[in-house]
Amino acid sequence: MDALVTWIDERGLKPGDRLPPERDLTAALKVGRSSLREAVSQLSALGVLEARIGSGTYLKRRVTPGTHYMPLTVTADGLAEALLMTLEVRRGIEIEASIAAARRRTADDIVRMEVALNEMESAHKTEGGSGKADFAYHMTIYDAAHNPLFRQLLEQMRDIVERFWEQPFDRPDFAARSFPFHRTLFNAIRDGDAEAAAAETRKILDVVEEDIRNMRP
Amino acid sequence: MDALVTWIDERGLKPGDRLPPERDLTAALKVGRSSLREAVSQLSALGVLEARIGSGTYLKRRVTPGTHYMPLTVTADGLAEALLMTLEVRRGIEIEASIAAARRRTADDIVRMEVALNEMESAHKTEGGSGKADFAYHMTIYDAAHNPLFRQLLEQMRDIVERFWEQPFDRPDFAARSFPFHRTLFNAIRDGDAEAAAAETRKILDVVEEDIRNMRP
DNA sequence: TAACAGAATTGGTCTGACCTAATACCAATA
DNA sequence: TATTGGTATTAGGTCAGACCAATTCTGTTA
The missing domain is CATH 1.10.10.10 (Winged helix-like DNA-binding domain superfamily/Winged helix DNA-binding domain)
Structure with missing residues (x-):
């Protein structure tokens, strides 16, 4: 190898x-x-x-002889369990990513974030929310953190979430409830206010987690 | 497969x-x-x-047909870069693990944590600190969180840190500075005080990160 | 120009032989 | 009896060559 x-x-x-x-x-x-x-x-x-x-x-990914591999395996009793497990890890990661983004975002990052945020908002107005637009917006934050590990981790967690939604039950639009916080989060990152960014991310994840817990089988 | x-x-x-x-x-x-x-x-x-x-x-690890694999690759320009990258992620994870541990620790967990803490303290007194005792103590915390992802993530990150220390330069005993906080953290988790556990973990990681930044080549 | 059939390309699988590093066994020895 | 040391066995690692199956390219045809 x-x-x-x-x-x-x-x-x-x-x-x-x-x-x-x-x-x-x-x-x-x-x-x-x-x-x-x-x-x-x-x-x-x-x-x-x-x-x-x-x-x-x-x-698919850049490699060098110095590359370090971090293979993780998520084995839980049921998909819902796996989802809750990753969600907990995700909390910590997203908060840290928001802080890093607030500290390191460039002018270009801010532009990209705002574009994605607007797209997400219009998607919510027209069709009541699109998972893809939500995810794209989130990714602009992780990219603004300028630490590729964040993006990779979140991409992997998205895969688990996607598996979960395949299950035959109606998907409640949980994104809608956390919606008002997103522009506040954007403002905090744009202004370089790491504390506010962390607090806002915490609020968002609290809402998301609550909704997911409520919809467990 | x-x-x-x-x-x-x-x-x-x-x-x-x-x-x-x-x-x-x-x-x-x-x-x-x-x-x-x-x-x-x-x-x-x-x-x-x-x-x-x-x-x-x-x-080596439990698997089922439902197991989800999360392979991450850390490719940075130099080991120090990789270390800083993982350290940032580690911050978020450790804080969240402390919170989860404060909420879910059992009586057995508390016993194991205290034993490991005492061993770490005596190791610091006799030989000025042992990386292994430190790590063992930390792991008791992640295990108390009862989320196997935490342990896996931290094990992987330890590997990167170990690679880093192979480099031919003196290893300052940075663990010593964060030392006083560890018993406070233990108390917080034992008492189920999630907020205090998070705050204490934050302090520990601030010290560790500061030291690592100072010792960069 | 567009659609189709066949050829070439490329990863995937099978078989069987041989290499190399652990391990287990057993007899010789102290 | 306990220990040593050599040897046979085991089990993963590598090599070679044939063949399979999906995709892509290409040239012909409508």
């Missing part, structure tokens, strides 16, 4: 780039196809590569 | 248990050895299995 990562790093491949076919790579790395596939399958499991049959293998 | 996880789940294997040799498992799962090895290598990368040559393959 290390040999493959080194090879990728040396060539300066970026996310989205395609790797050569396996049969060619074996020659370059001087290993059998089995060993190469072992590395590819491990890096795929870690979300670094994505192999598409008939098409090729693509780089 | 799913077939193997299902097989493990059906037999109720627990962490530490050994899987049958690959050549035997292929028969049970009705797949070729390549496919089985693909699954094993992926689950190994995800920290679920551990293959030891000449000995066998062992289960």
Whole structure:
């Protein structure tokens, strides 16, 4: 696996780039196809590569020989349990991300956040809320924190939430209740007020968590 | 991969248990050895299995078909950068873990925490502090939170910290400065005072982070 | 120009042989 | 009896080659 990562790093491949076919790579790395596939399958499991049959293998995330992998496994008795588990972790992370965003946001970040916030608001007015617009707005905050770990963590947690909503029951529009706080949060981050940003995030998550607890099976 | 996880789940294997040799498992799962090895290598990368040559393959973490995997990759320009990145996330997580621990700790948890705290204190008196005793004490807190995600996250972050300390420079005893706060934190959790636990954790992490920033190369 | 069929490409699986590192076993020895 | 040390066995790791299945490319046809 290390040999493959080194090879990728040396060539300066970026996310989205395609790797050569396996049969060619074996020659370059001087290993059998089995060993190469072992590395590819491990890096795929870690979300670094994505192999598409008939098409090729693509780089999904930046890697270097110094990259550290943090594989977490969430095993709970039921999806609702897993959701509550991640939600608790998410609280801490989101609050910290808001603080970091308030401290490090650039002018560009602020523009992006406001655009996403407006889109989210109009989505709420026209169709009563869209999960995608909500998520996009949240992500602009995590990006403003300028710490890629935040984004990754939240993306992973979204996947769990998405699994959860697949369940056959009506999705209450819990986003609506936390809605009024979002513009206040935006203002706090824009003004660089870390304390206010943390407090506002806390309020939002309290509302969300309460709603989710109420809708448990 | 799913077939193997299902097989493990059906037999109720627990962490530490050994899987049958690959050549035997292929028969049970009705797949070729390549496919089985693909699954094993992926689950190994995800920290679920551990293959030891000449000995066998062992289960490291509980898995079920419903298990969700959260692979994170930390790629930064230098270890110090990675350390600061994870430290920021750690802040949020530790604070939330302290709150959860204050709410959910059992009588047993309290006993374990106090034992570990005393060991840590005596370690500090005799040899000026031991990283292991510190870590063990912290882990008792995360366990008292009764959310396995906390423990996993912190274990992963410890690995990054350990990599960092390998660097050839003297390790200042930064734990000593945060030392007085630890007993206060213990008291807060024991008394179920979530607010105080959060505040105390915040203080500890402020000190630790400050020290780490000062010692950057 | 658009739609389709077939060829080429590429990852996925299977088989079987061989390599290498742990481990278990057993006899020789102190 | 306890310990040592060599040897056979076990079990994961690697290699090679054939074949499968999904995708993509390409050239022909309507």
